[in-house]
Amino acid sequence: MTTAYLSNDSFAHALGKSAVEIALATHGIDCVDVGSYGLAWLEPLIEFDSPDGRIAFGPVSEEMVPGLVEAIKSKDAIEQHHAYLGDINRHPFLKPQQRLVFRNVGYASLTDTPTYATLKSVLERNPRDLIDELQTAGLRGRGGAGFPAHIKWRTVAETPADQRYIVCNADEGDSGTFSDRMLMEGDPDALIEGMSIAGYACGASHGYIYLRSEYPFAMHELKRSISRAYEENLLGNNIFGSEFSFDLQLFLGAGAYICGEETSLLESLEGKRGQIRVKPPLPAISGLFDKPTLVHNVITLASVPSLFDLGGDEYGALGVAPSCGTIPFQIAGNVKYGGLIELEFGHTVRELVEDYGGGTRSGRPFRCVQIGGPLGAYLSEAELDTPLTYEAMQAIGAGIGHGGLVVFDDTVDLREQAEYAFEFCEIESCGKCTPCRIGSVRGKELVQGLQNTGNVNADIQLIRELCDVMENASLCQMGGMTPIPVRSALERFPEDFR
């Protein structure tokens, strides 16, 4: 029993993975780098091969290594070890999950050469068939907007052009979200294969991954996978001996949240200031260098190989139509058990917060959960039974966004959170439109002033009116959605503003 699989995810690195790896090496144990299963509180997580399959331990520290090395020598001692987890697939956090996008993450070694079997099989099919199957599957954009993917694909494919592009939005900047990062660090080939399939279906020969600079480990894994794919002729000319050629380049962002907005991202990719473009035209018609461009988030594109393996009908049967398939939720903030939870749509917020999250880490009472990043709504206890579908969330003035849930205990001050929502918009606004550029500053000042004002009601009314202006007159969702956390805080937690 000498093969060890050690999580190479940022979670593990931030909790001392390197020291564990070095300590294991001094005992003659070499580690195979794998992605994270997404049980963040158990990182660094390590597995050892045994006749009964892999046996997991976590969290592992440098100091524990000598004891661990001894323990794995005998079957009895293994189970006595305080970090023993057994078969990770039977862990209550992982067992009930429905992993499609994340089917390989944690299991597959990062150094193994992938086969791209799905790409190989779809290359024998008509591109239009693929788009039809995508429509049957009902896949919607996982980046936040939830727009039907097949409409984008068809538009790009059918717009006459001499050049089309596939662009992956890997500028995951929302707080409480890390599924893109985990996927790119744990199974970057799923993304590359998904982009190649999209390229074939849409008639695009060039792809770009726009990666945020805050994710250095993801950059490393993507670089490794892209160059390996070129070596194996899984990227480049005449892939699998077919007529299809696809080139893929990695592009590193430079610290700007707004570049997660697709038109801002395209400007940045063209080497300009990341200021948004007025839509229309939509990028699917006129995007990168004014050519038809398919812009999707990481998870949308990485869903593609597993979707085609499963088949459009079966994929579409998952979830609650028209919220079809699975989505990797991410539970974070003040929770006992945080991490990645891939499930079909339709589970309730409560299941994630309580059954998976296990309540607050601080042990104090739950107060609220923010869903969908900094532009998402703060929900109260009363709304926890809302099913996680695009439709049900919209009905309560919220959204799924990128699938991130951030839990707060009763020490949170929602006035501070509303102020922060405006402040974040102020810092990250691209400055192109006035409602966002100026509204964010005025909003912050108004919320700050509530503590000293003589007339709270009048000022809250003013904040509401400002929210209306920002929502209706901003050019993009940055200014347009900043009112969501603010209003949700005002409506659900009015006592914090008095």
Added chain:
Amino acid sequence: MSEAEVRELLQPCTNLVGGIIHACHRLMREFGYISVDQKHILADIFNLSVAEVSGVISFYHDFKTEPQPSKLLRICTAEACQANRSRDLVAAVESHLGSKIPCQTADGETTVSFVYCLGLCPNGPAVEINGQLVSNATADQVLSHL
């Protein structure tokens, strides 16, 4: 580094889509900031005006136009870390430094600033110290680096 060497460093970027961003990353890695002279070089090789180059550089948080201290400490202040009391961590660090973040330490060796999400959201507060990621960061731990 001579002007010719800077041009040589940046040359490969001219063939890339969005090459100026690649070039700015290279300058940041090599020098820690982008100087006025280098802006002129960028303008020349990308066929832009110096004003356009300045416009690009000033838009992105990662690009600096002044020399930076050798060390960088960034505290995540996004919501998930706030839920795990990053505001208290920030207050402790600011009280130790005697000034508001972003700032530099008195010895001028470290920049202390904020970052909006390192993607370590279940294990906050998250901090990045000279490129090293740290989860569940405590005030003592952060102060030991200042």
